[in-house]
Amino acid sequence: xxxxxxxxxxxxxxxxxxxxxxxxxxxxxxMIVSSRTKDKLMPLTQKWPDIRVTDDNHFTAxxxxxxxxxxxxLDVLPILEDVGGHLTEDTHLVSIAxxxxxxxxxxxFHGKITKVVPSLVSDVKEGISLxxxxxxxxxxxxxxxESLLQSISKTVRIDENEFEVAxxxxxxxxxxxAAIFRNFVEAGLKHSRLSRESAxxxxxxxxxxxARLLLEKGMGFSELISGVxxxxxxxxxxxxxxxNHLPGIFDEVFRKTVGKHNAVKKMVRNQRTSxx
Numbered sequence: 001x002x003x004x005x006x007x008x009x010x011x012x013x014x015x016x017x018x019x020x021x022x023x024x025x026x027x028x029x030x031m032i033v034s035s036r037t038k039d040k041l042m043p044l045t046q047k048w049p050d051i052r053v054t055d056d057n058h059f060t061a062x063x064x065x066x067x068x069x070x071x072x073x074l075d076v077l078p079i080l081e082d083v084g085g086h087l088t089e090d091t092h093l094v095s096i097a098x099x100x101x102x103x104x105x106x107x108x109f110h111g112k113i114t115k116v117v118p119s120l121v122s123d124v125k126e127g128i129s130l131x132x133x134x135x136x137x138x139x140x141x142x143x144x145x146e147s148l149l150q151s152i153s154k155t156v157r158i159d160e161n162e163f164e165v166a167x168x169x170x171x172x173x174x175x176x177x178a179a180i181f182r183n184f185v186e187a188g189l190k191h192s193r194l195s196r197e198s199a200x201x202x203x204x205x206x207x208x209x210x211a212r213l214l215l216e217k218g219m220g221f222s223e224l225i226s227g228v229x230x231x232x233x234x235x236x237x238x239x240x241x242x243x244n245h246l247p248g249i250f251d252e253v254f255r256k257t258v259g260k261h262n263a264v265k266k267m268v269r270n271q272r273t274s275x276x
Contacts (some may be wrong), residue, residue, distance in 0.1 A: 005064025009035040013070030019152035034060040062086040073097040099264035122153040164261040
């Protein structure tokens with residue numbers, strides 16, 4: 001029982017696994033990956049021949065000192081209940097399901113538990129992974145998990161009660177940002193003969209430069225706006241429109257996303273009570 005195990009090989013599970021391997025934070029021979037569709041793991045073994053793959057979650061759980069649960073929220077508790085007999089008091093359980101609380105996990109496993117919300121942008125070694133540990137996770141165990149995550153992202157430890165909005169910023173954020181700028185491009189094309197590909201290239205390059213400017217110069221959003229939106233200028237007109245309309249839109253975004261978080265958390269709780 002000395003491996004790092006992963007149950008589930010969906011989009012985020014694959015980002016973590018390939019990220020840890022490509023950054024050399026983990027060696028292939030240190031890992032076990034299980035998926036109910038074993039054929040799905042073939043590209044993984046082709047790239048990393050020494051990695052152990054299986055369709056047997058029990059085997060993965062029994063042979064892992066750290067076990068990452070990389071499955072959908074409503075699959076976490078059923079799978080944990082199924083593999084629970086193969087975990088020991090030394091197992092460190094790590095769940096990446098945002099809507100499954102540490103309290104939910106503690107109803108089935110009474111050891112070290114860490115909750116992690118990674119981001120798709122960790123696929124390019126960027127972004128933030130959110131982390132929260134239960135009281136049984138000692139400093140050494142916490143450092144091991146956070147060090148792994150730091151090989152693919154920045155790691156921020158937060159209170160579990162803040163996960164919903166923080167996950168919107170970090171994990172849902174890439175999708176929201178892409179949606180915003182997709183609409184930005186589509187609106188611009190109505191007033192231009194530019195190709196969609198050219199417009200997207202311009203916006204993506206500008207997004208990258210804006211992010212670097214904010215980070216490397218230590219600028220805040222308002223400071224950057226002031227630097228671009230000169231009084232009486234074109235950018236000022238655009239910012240006025242955005243400031244007039246976007247607050248209401250984003251209020252609605254967070255009402256919807258926080259509501260969805262809470263609805264899924266309730267469904268997870270109902271799984272517990274139906275078993276009880």
